Amino acid sequence: xxxxxTIGQYYPTGSFxxxxxxxxxxxxxxxxxxxxxxxxxxxxxGLVAIFVLGCILVSKIPLKYMLKGLKPLRVIIIITFVINIxxxxxxxxxxxxxxxxxxxxxxxxxxMALRLMFLVVGTSLLTLTTSPIALTDGIENLLNPxxxxxIPAHELAMMxxxxxxxxxxxxxxxxxxxxxxxxxxxxxxxxxxxxxxxSLVPLLVPLFIxxxxxADELAMAMEARCYRGGDNRTRMKQLKMEKKDFTSMLTVGxxxxxxxxxxxxx
Amino acid sequence: xxxxxEVDKVTYDYSNNEQEVIALNDITLEVKxxxxxxxxxxNGSGKSTLAKHLNALLLPTEGDVSVKGLNTKDEDxxxxxxxxxxxxxxxxxxxxxxxxxxxxxxxxxENLGIKPSEIIERVSDSLKTVDMEEFRHKAPHLLSxxxxxxxxxxGVIAMRPNCIIFDEPTAxxxxxxxxxxxxxxxxxxxxxxxxxxxxxxxxxxxxxxxxVIVMEAGDIVLEGAPREVFSQVERLKELGLDVxxxxxxAHQLIQEGIDLPHxxxxxxxxxxxxCQLK
Amino acid sequence: xxxxxxxxxHVYNPNSPFQTIALDDISFEIKDGExxxxxxxTGSGKSTLIQHLNGxxxxxxxxxxxxxVNIAAKEVKLGDIRKNVGLVFQYPEHQLFxxxxxxxxxxxxANLGLSxxxxxxxxxxxxxxxxxxxxLLKDRSPFELSGGQRRRVAIAGVLAMKPDFLVLDEPTAGLxxxxxxxxxxxxxxxxxxxxxxxxxxxxxxxxxxxLVDRIIVMHRGKVSLMGSxxxxxxxxxxxxxxxxxxxxxxxxxxxxxxxxxxxxxxILTIEEAKExxxxxxxxxxxx
Numbered sequence: 076x077x078x079x080x081t082i083g084q085y086y087p088t089g090s091f092x093x094x095x096x097x098x099x100x101x102x103x104x105x106x107x108x109x110x111x112x113x114x115x116x117x118x119x120x121g122l123v124a125i126f127v128l129g130c131i132l133v134s135k136i137p138l139k140y141m142l143k144g145l146k147p148l149r150v151i152i153i154i155t156f157v158i159n160i161x162x163x164x165x166x167x168x169x170x171x172x173x174x175x176x177x178x179x180x181x182x183x184x185x186x187m188a189l190r191l192m193f194l195v196v197g198t199s200l201l202t203l204t205t206s207p208i209a210l211t212d213g214i215e216n217l218l219n220p221x222x223x224x225x226i227p228a229h230e231l232a233m234m235x236x237x238x239x240x241x242x243x244x245x246x247x248x249x250x251x252x253x254x255x256x257x258x259x260x261x262x263x264x265x266x267x268x269x270x271x272x273x274s275l276v277p278l279l280v281p282l283f284i285x286x287x288x289x290a291d292e293l294a295m296a297m298e299a300r301c302y303r304g305g306d307n308r309t310r311m312k313q314l315k316m317e318k319k320d321f322t323s324m325l326t327v328g329x330x331x332x333x334x335x336x337x338x339x340x341x
Numbered sequence: 342x343x344x345x346x347e348v349d350k351v352t353y354d355y356s357n358n359e360q361e362v363i364a365l366n367d368i369t370l371e372v373k374x375x376x377x378x379x380x381x382x383x384n385g386s387g388k389s390t391l392a393k394h395l396n397a398l399l400l401p402t403e404g405d406v407s408v409k410g411l412n413t414k415d416e417d418x419x420x421x422x423x424x425x426x427x428x429x430x431x432x433x434x435x436x437x438x439x440x441x442x443x444x445x446x447x448x449x450x451e452n453l454g455i456k457p458s459e460i461i462e463r464v465s466d467s468l469k470t471v472d473m474e475e476f477r478h479k480a481p482h483l484l485s486x487x488x489x490x491x492x493x494x495x496g497v498i499a500m501r502p503n504c505i506i507f508d509e510p511t512a513x514x515x516x517x518x519x520x521x522x523x524x525x526x527x528x529x530x531x532x533x534x535x536x537x538x539x540x541x542x543x544x545x546x547x548x549x550x551x552x553v554i555v556m557e558a559g560d561i562v563l564e565g566a567p568r569e570v571f572s573q574v575e576r577l578k579e580l581g582l583d584v585x586x587x588x589x590x591a592h593q594l595i596q597e598g599i600d601l602p603h604x605x606x607x608x609x610x611x612x613x614x615x616c617q618l619k
Numbered sequence: 620x621x622x623x624x625x626x627x628x629h630v631y632n633p634n635s636p637f638q639t640i641a642l643d644d645i646s647f648e649i650k651d652g653e654x655x656x657x658x659x660x661t662g663s664g665k666s667t668l669i670q671h672l673n674g675x676x677x678x679x680x681x682x683x684x685x686x687x688v689n690i691a692a693k694e695v696k697l698g699d700i701r702k703n704v705g706l707v708f709q710y711p712e713h714q715l716f717x718x719x720x721x722x723x724x725x726x727x728x729a730n731l732g733l734s735x736x737x738x739x740x741x742x743x744x745x746x747x748x749x750x751x752x753x754x755l756l757k758d759r760s761p762f763e764l765s766g767g768q769r770r771r772v773a774i775a776g777v778l779a780m781k782p783d784f785l786v787l788d789e790p791t792a793g794l795x796x797x798x799x800x801x802x803x804x805x806x807x808x809x810x811x812x813x814x815x816x817x818x819x820x821x822x823x824x825x826x827x828x829x830l831v832d833r834i835i836v837m838h839r840g841k842v843s844l845m846g847s848x849x850x851x852x853x854x855x856x857x858x859x860x861x862x863x864x865x866x867x868x869x870x871x872x873x874x875x876x877x878x879x880x881x882x883x884x885x886i887l888t889i890e891e892a893k894e895x896x897x898x899x900x901x902x903x904x905x906x
Contacts, residue, residue, distance in 0.1 A: 208440050240440045243482040248713075254675050255714040258706040259776060260698060260730030277726065280716035284762070289435045296436035299396060299428040300496065301420050301452040311447035311460040383795035384766060485661065512793050515661045516822050517862055542795040581797035586825065586867040590889050590896075597897055608867060612874045618900060619880065 086203045088135040091319070093204045097213030099320040103327045104201045110331050111193055115338045117186075122337075123193055126330060127200075134204050144199045145192060152188050159184035207239045216314055229305025237293070245286065252281045344410075345504050345536045346372040346395055346426070351404035353390055353559075364390040366559035367404070374503070377530045377537045379547040379567075382556035383581050388540045391556070392508045395538065396426040409503065424453060427497035431509040433489035437481045442473070442492055445481060449500040460499075467495035470533065471525050487518025491525055498529065504536035505529065511541060519543070544571070544583045548606050555580065568604035587611045620651040620686050620783060622672065622816070627681035629667055641667040643840040644681070649784075649818065654810050656827040656848070657820045659837030660862045665820050668837065669786045672818075673697075673704035685784070702731055705782030709789050711773035712766070720746075720764075720772050721757040727780040745778035748812070749805050767798035771805070778809070785809075786818045791826070803830065828852065828866045828887040836863070849885035868892050 087093065092100070107126075114120055131141055145152070165179030202210070215232035222228055253263065256277045263274050348370040354363045364387045372378055382388045393399040394406050397413040408426050411418045427449075430436045439445035443464050450460045468474045471491040481489055490510055497505055507526060511519040523546055529535045539546065547553045553570040555563035557580050563570050571577070574584050574592040584592075591605040591614075600618070605611050629642040642664050649655050659665045670676040671683055674690050674697045682689050690700045708714070717723035724742045733741070746753045749771040756764070761772050774790065787806065791799040803826055810817045821827050827834060827848065834851040836844035838861040844851050852858075852865045855873060864870070872886045872895070882895045 206441075208444060236439060240438060240481070243480075244434055247482075251708065252714055254670065255706075255708045255711065256726075257675060258673055258701060258708070259714075259727040259780065260701050261726075262698075262730070277714075277716045281714050284716075285713060289432075292430065292432060292435035293438070295393075295398060296428075296430055297438060297448075299398060299423060299430075300438075300449040300500065301423050302448070303420070303452065307454045309451050309454050309457060309460070311444070311451060311457055311464065313457050383797050516864070517660065581795070583796045586889055587871055590868065590871070590892055593889065593893050594896060597893070599897070599900060608871050608874055611871055612878055612880075615875060615880060615896065616878055619903065 084202070085206045086136050086140065087206070090133055090135045090204070092130060092134045092200075094319070095204075095323060096314055096316050096320045097205050097209040098217055098314060099316065099323055100201055100205055101210070101213050101217060102324060104198060106327050106331050107197050108194065110334050111190055111197070113331075113334045113338050114190070116341060118341075119334055119337045120189055120193075122330070122333065127193060127196055130200055131196075134200065136200075136203055141196060141199065141203075145195055148191070148195055152191050155191055156184040156188040159187050208236065211235045211239075212310070212312065212314060229308070233305075241286075241289065244289075245282070248285055249278065249282060252278055252285075343374040344371055345374045345376070345408070346370070346538070347405075347407045348391070348394070349405045349407075351391075351394060351401040351406060353394065353399065353402050363559050365394070365401075368559070368561060370554070370561065372504075372536060372538060374536055375530075375534050377527075377549070377551045378539070378554060379550040379552070380538065380540045380554045380556060381542060381544065381547060381582060383542060386556040387559040388556045389508055390559075392428070392506050392538070392540050395504075395506050396428050397422050398428070420453075424500050425502055426504045426506060427500055427502035428506045428508065429490070429493050429497055429510050431512050433486055433493055433513070434482075436493050437489060437496075440480055442479050442481055442484075443468075443477045445492060446496045446499050449496055453500060463499045463501070464495075467499040470498060470529070471495045485518060486514045487521040490514065490518065490522045494522075494525055494529075498533070498535070502535065504538070507537065507539045507541075509540050509542070511543060511546065519546075542582070545585060547571075548585070555582070568606060571606055572603040620816075621684075622649040622784060623682075623684040623687075624648070624671075625682040625684070627668075627671065627683060628679050629664075629671065629676060630679045633679065640840055642671075642678075645840075645842055647835060647842060647845060649816060651783075652814050652816055654817045654830060654832045655819070656831035656834045657818055657837065658822070658824070658827060658834060658863060663837040663861075664840040665837050666788065667840075669706065669788060669818065669820065672784070672786055673706050674700045675706070698731075702780055703782055704784045704786065705777040705780050707774055707777050707785070707787045707790060709792055710770075711777070711790075712761075712769035715761045715769060715773055715776075718760060719758050720751070720761050723761055723772060724776045724779050727776055731780060741779045741781065742775075745775040748778055748809050749775045750801075751775065767794060767801065770794070770798075770802065774802075782815065784816045784818070786820075788820045789822065790819070791821070791823070799826075806830070824852070824864055825866045825868075828869070836861070848887055852887065853885060 110123065114123060131138060160176050160180040161174050163177050163180035163183045165177035167175045167177055169176045211232045215228050218226050218228035218231065257263070261274060261277055266274065348368055351365055351368045352363065353365040354361055356362065368391065380388045380391065390399065394401060394413065395408065397419050400414055406413045408422045411422050413422055437445050438448050446464045446467055447460050450463050468477055471494050473488065473491050473495060476484065476488065481492060484492065511522050514522065526537060526539060527549065530537045541547070548567055550567055553565065553567050554561055555570060562580065563573065563576065571584055571588050574589060577584050585606060587608055588605055591601050591611060595601055595603065601614050605614060625646050627642055627645045631639045631641055645668070657665050667676060671678060678691050681691070683691050685700060685703055688695060715723050717726065721742055724745060725738045728738045728741045743753045751768065751771055761769055764772065790802050790806065794802065806817065806819065807830055819831060831848060834846065834848055835842055836851060836858070843861060844854055844857060852869045855865055858865060866887060868889055869886055872882055872884055872892065875882055876884065880899065882899055886892050886895060
């Protein structure tokens with residue numbers, strides 16, 4: 076059922092990476108993404124690969140589990156690869172009618188596919204090692220200084236929290252309504268696209284009504300508990316940067332510097 | 342004794358599809374500090390509307406509501422009122438905000454601007470009171486209905502209220518969930534001296550109250566100690582409400598000319614009285 | 620026409636760390652026209668069981684015969700089963716979606732391939748069965764109605780499929796005493812008029828005692844007791860050990876016996892208790 080989707084979900088192991096401050100991990104991930112776009116040759120990718128593998132090892136998350144996360148994206152990765160192979164001009168090594176594979180294309184295709192894979196693995200490491208709630212806290216905290224220029228940091232974080240809280244509830248509800256309509260003879264599985272889209276009406280209408288009702292009741296419950304936005308609000312959990320956070324950031328900073336150096340020099 | 346809540350000649354109406362609905366009709370009511378009041382009535386009798394007046398979620402069209410002397414119409418006092426008079430709602434799913442139990446309980450105190458070290462203390466205390474300590478780091482959606490309701494209660498008591506209004510907290514629970522919640526409510530009243538206003542349509546939940554108030558069409562139609570109220574079997578039935586089976590049995594036996602008291606509420610009382618006839 | 624369940628087992632998430640056995644080798648039979656009460660603690664397997672009855676869940680092993688057809692078999696068309704077995708879920712009003720009461724109730728019959736006059740007749744009949752005035756309500760939006768009325772629209776939506784077997788999962792949950800009595804009264808009348816087989820899931824022992832011919836008690840995926848209400852409610856110890864109770868009035872008779880007032884034990888209603896007690900008191904005074 077829908078509940079069983081686990082890709083990118085928090086995978087607690089209590090490792091060194093899990094224990095890092097969420098802000099550290101968000102910043103490192105950011106630096107990592109920037110790094111990926113700086114990479115200019117395969118040697119640099121080697122460095123990135125060592126870094127990512129190292130992180131996975133330290134995180135104690137099974138490599139198999141990580142690779143499972145790539146599965147739903149394999150189509151996109153293959154398409155990227157194929158498009159690059161055929162669309163890049165250069166020395167032709169094989170021709171197939173109007174299409175031709177070039178040396179440069181092969182190089183470019185592999186390059187792009189790798190970048191995509193590293194991107195997915197690296198960013199899913201963030202969500203796998205950080206609980207959604209810590210992630211939300213981290214984002215709110217990092218965005219806080221941007222409040223004066225109109226970034227609603229607290230509101231964004233609150234929205235994320237509530238969304239996370241209600242995803243399982245609404246999935247359960249979807250399952251229930253679907254079964255109730257199937258008991259009245261509804262068919263969600265066969266027919267052409269138009270029929271299938273139509274058959275979703277008996278599912279979506281009750282789902283929306285229920286979501287609105289829940290939102291209404293939740294708003295009232297929050298008000299009853301003195302919620303009035305982010306001003307004057309304290310937090311039970313205080314984020315604290317420790318020595319390990321600074322060392323981690325420093326390490327990644329050095330790595331980024333090396334990548335930039337490789338890019339400029341070669 | 343101090344007055345916790347005063348409802349003075351309150352009328353509340355609203356329009357629904359261009360129809361004027363009078364949800365509360367000139368209601369006057371006082372609740373003393375430490376009292377355990379149960380409000381019963383069928384759906385649409387106005388009991389939930391009344392409840393929402395008690396912590397300023399709704400404001401009266403006419404009349405005044407005060408909580409510990411603070412008028413709910415006073416906008417500056419609204420957050421103070423909501424801290425004093427907490428509220429637990431019917432649907433356990435729709436009042437839990439956070440994805441982890443302890444974070445949810447911290448939500449209220451965080452809104453009050455309490456300092457972090459004290460919030461942690463309050464969360465521990467509240468979890469202990471509702472007997473849910475082992476669930477501190479669990480995700481709420483994995484809990485049973487009764488457990489979710491107890492988390493909601495913990496979230497309210499972490500705000501250290503003097504009074505809690507329960508708006509049909511057991512309506513969506515199974516019998517064991519109901520038992521858990523009722524036990525917790527009674528404990529709050531007895532051990533924490535919290536004033537309780539409990540709204541329900543399960544009569545058996547009213548048996549141990551200090552006072553029962555019966556509402557119908559926006560009016561208070563019966564009021565008194567549970568025994569006084571429940572002995573009026575005919576009137577309650579007219580209102581579409583239940584009485585405990587033994588109370589009804591006693592009522593019917595009395596009509597057959599058997600000498601029994603009118604105010605039998607429990608099986609044990611019935612047994613005792615019948616034994617005396619032996 | 621009957622429901623026959625043979626060695627039904629259902630395992631959720633098999634071969635994973637989350638494996639749970641929801642139904643464990645269950646067998647029983649429900650005869651045509653019976654009114655059966657299904658009781659059990661939350662998590663006892665009731666919901667899993669009733670979802671098997673119209674093919675929403677497939678058994679891990681075992682057989683389910685509806686009118687002698689094994690619906691667990693691969694070649695069976697689920698549409699046919701769902702026509703035979705109507706399932707009313709908890710809080711069924713949450714499944715309403717159409718603009719009018721009429722359209723919503725017509726959803727089921729339309730899915731069965733009916734059209735025109737047939738649908739009109741079915742909608743009218745099923746609204747009659749749950750005491751909703753057809754002319755007055757058919758063009759109203761279901762979302763404008765009261766909670767009790769909305770629930771009856773939802774039940775009518777299932778009745779419009781004219782099922783031989785009607786399964787109701789806690790049809791009175793969340794209703795006030797008046798709403799509850801109305802729905803139960805209608806289910807009772809329905810059973811008498813249409814003579815279909817009804818399976819009622821309920822937490823209220825009082826309601827079950829008043830309505831059903833036979834009770835099936837579930838506990839941890841197994842059938843722990845089965846029999847007439849009088850037989851089942853005699854087993855107070857068993858019921859209490861699995862977190863269930865008995866009607867207050869039955870409990871009273873048991874307590875009286877413990878206090879040496881020896882009256883009939885298999886009492887289910889207030890009227891029966893009244894007669895017994897009066898007989899006893901009159902007997903006392905004559906003696």
